[in-house]
Amino acid sequence: MQYETVIGLEVHVHLKTKTKAFCGCSTEYGKEPNSQTCPVCLGLPGSLPVLNKMALELTIKTALALNCTVNNYLKFDRKNYYYPDLPKNYQISQYDMPISSNGFIILTSGKKIRIKRAHLEEDAGKLIHEKDSSLVDYNRSGMPLLEIVSEPDINSPDEAYEYLSKLKLVLQYIGISDCDMEKGSLRCDANISLRKMGAKELGVKTELKNMNSFKAVREALGFEIKRQTEALNNGERIIQDTRLWDDQKEITTSMRSKEEAHDYRYFPEPDLVPFSIENKFIEEIKKEIPELPQMRFERFVKDLQLSEYDANVIIQDKNFADYFEECTRLYKNAKKISNWLCGAVLSELNSRKVDIQELKLKPKDLIGLIEETEKGTVSNLVAKEVLTQIIDTGKSAHAIISEKGMAQVSDEGALEKLADEAIKENPKSVESYKSGKENAIMFLVGQVMKKSGGKANPKVVGEILKRRLI
Secondary structure (H helix, E strand, O other): OOOEEEEEEEEEOOOOOOOOOOOOOOOOOOOOOOOOOOOOOOOOOOOOOOOOHHHHHHHHHHHHHHHEOOEEEEEOOEEEOOOOOOOOEEEEOOOOOOOOOEEEEEEEOOOOOEEEEEEEEEEEOOOEOOOOOOOEEHHHHHEEEEEEEEEEOOOOOHHHHHHHHHHHHHHOOOOOOOHHHHHOOEEEEEEEOOOOOOOOOOOOOOOEEEEEEEEHHHHHHHHHHHEEEHHHHHOOOOOEEEEEEEOOOOOOEEEEEEHHHHHHOOEEOOOOOOOOOOOOHHHHHOOOOOOOHHHHHHHHHHHOOOOOOHHOOOOOOOOHHHHHHHHHHHHHHHHHHHHHHHHHHHHHHHHHOOOOOOOOOOOHHHHHHHHHHHHHHOHHHHHHHHHHHHHHHHOOOOHHHHHHHOOOOHHHHHHHHHHHHHHHHHHHHHHHHOOOOHHHHHHHHHHHHHHOOOEEHHHHHHHHHHHHHO
């Protein structure tokens, strides 16, 4: 039997505010457990919530960046459920009137993934499970949490991965969250069901939780597709439940039966009065939205003539893209800058496990190095060594080349002697070149480069060898 996979994603994002959603407690990460609490976020009797204005602004900013319609009338609701890490035994959330709805993200294929809603709520605390007990840290309780819910428009684990990657990139560009999954700043739950090809009705869904990376989301969805396919082919009934992803065993396991909306007994939050948002307030927030990743990608390809591959690599980190643009203001060959950033510089970032802001490499120093290679002062091979030393010392390319004697040798007299040695020592390559295999000369150029310690000018060496081998 052939089945169609139907996936909807719920993404929870901690908003980058200094205080919690409905009280003045700090949101700073990593503090002593239960040190950032007060009567409001602990749900003590008589305490009253007050909405964080910055959290509201960041929610609206996100909604606009995701092409959502922002609703002018705002209401909060109580979502009732009983978890050890939810001190009030209810969560302040939004039910039938979310702040925004009807947005979308477009995948590389051109497929539009609709966003059903994006609403503001508060987070629960955190449970720490030990061998014989569970501990509760309420520091996270009351953190402003933005929930972004997609429509069930996703049909494969790869589409889910791309949707999440594009969503995260937008959130980082507009600066509303650090989106650090290790810190719990971004979490994702997935709803997945299978239905017969061509059917219109959705199958019975399961909810997947406990996925700490986009890779884990993709793998968990892949496993669930296989599990549900086998069950349906065996005539079994899919049970609607919430399942946990086990990263070690690479399987999902049932946690509990899935709750429905009526199980939460939603009703309007009596301690927060509904209010209206003026269009002027929304328009002011709209002006703060920077150029978004897709727009930047298209501009890099159209205006700077970058390949789609290079443009896509560069836009994946806003700081990296900002750095690239600063370099283009100092040097007009965007393609050459892109080659260096996507090659040697990215390699340095990965090996040092830092981002571009932490790397001791000013745009003017990178451009200085590129200009030295353009002038032929150093070869590309030596230039990569110079790059490492610029990062280690903070010195300019010119200073390092001078101090270390790394300048490229272009003196024909000296290079002719090395070329003659290479020809004498490699008769097979000489014969191959003379028989019409022109690529054989590159081996000989390499031999001369080796003899010169990488300092020989490969262009001059190539010309000398061709003259010698006529």
